[in-house]
Amino acid sequence: ALGCPDSVTANVFINPKPIAQFATPTSTVCLNQFVYFTNSSSISSGQNSSYGWNFANSSSSSLTNAVTSFSLPGIYLVSLTAVSDSGCIHTASLPITINVPPLSQYTMNTVCFGSPTQFVSNSSGVGLSYVWDYGNSVSTSTVLNSTQNYTYSGPGNYYSQLIVID
Numbered sequence: 001a002l003g004c005p006d007s008v009t010a011n012v013f014i015n016p017k018p019i020a021q022f023a024t025p026t027s028t029v030c031l032n033q034f035v036y037f038t039n040s041s042s043i044s045s046g047q048n049s050s051y052g053w054n055f056a057n058s059s060s061s062s063l064t065n066a067v068t069s070f071s072l073p074g075i076y077l078v079s080l081t082a083v084s085d086s087g088c089i090h091t092a093s094l095p096i097t098i099n100v101p102p103l104s105q106y107t108m109n110t111v112c113f114g115s116p117t118q119f120v121s122n123s124s125g126v127g128l129s130y131v132w133d134y135g136n137s138v139s140t141s142t143v144l145n146s147t148q149n150y151t152y153s154g155p156g157n158y159y160s161q162l163i164v165i166d
Contacts, residue, residue: 015086030101052081121146133161
């Protein structure tokens, strides 16, 4: 205890955290459709050494960009964890909504040439839009109108189609 000082210095380096970021073209899709995720994570110095995706549907991935599908409807919180080369971690999350697609069904009456054929949708879904293809290069689009009358220009066999969009 003679009052003589001593000191030491050391350089302290604080490693930056990565910024986990990702995007998807749409955050609402139908059952069993593929959802593509694009990783845009960054770090101010160093580099990200690994990624971990958790899709909240019992699947995961360690790829830089990822793709998955969902077999049950609901809202899933998808997360991406970025790990830097110095072991720092950051996680970002994004909700994805999975909907049940509409069910397209219809009936039509059989008529004689010159009379209109009535097409009636008994499709299921909410707020449906209808695209009717009459099988002869003619189609119509309607919103919230599930019945269409169409008169063919000649007798024959036509393969009609109904596409419903919710």
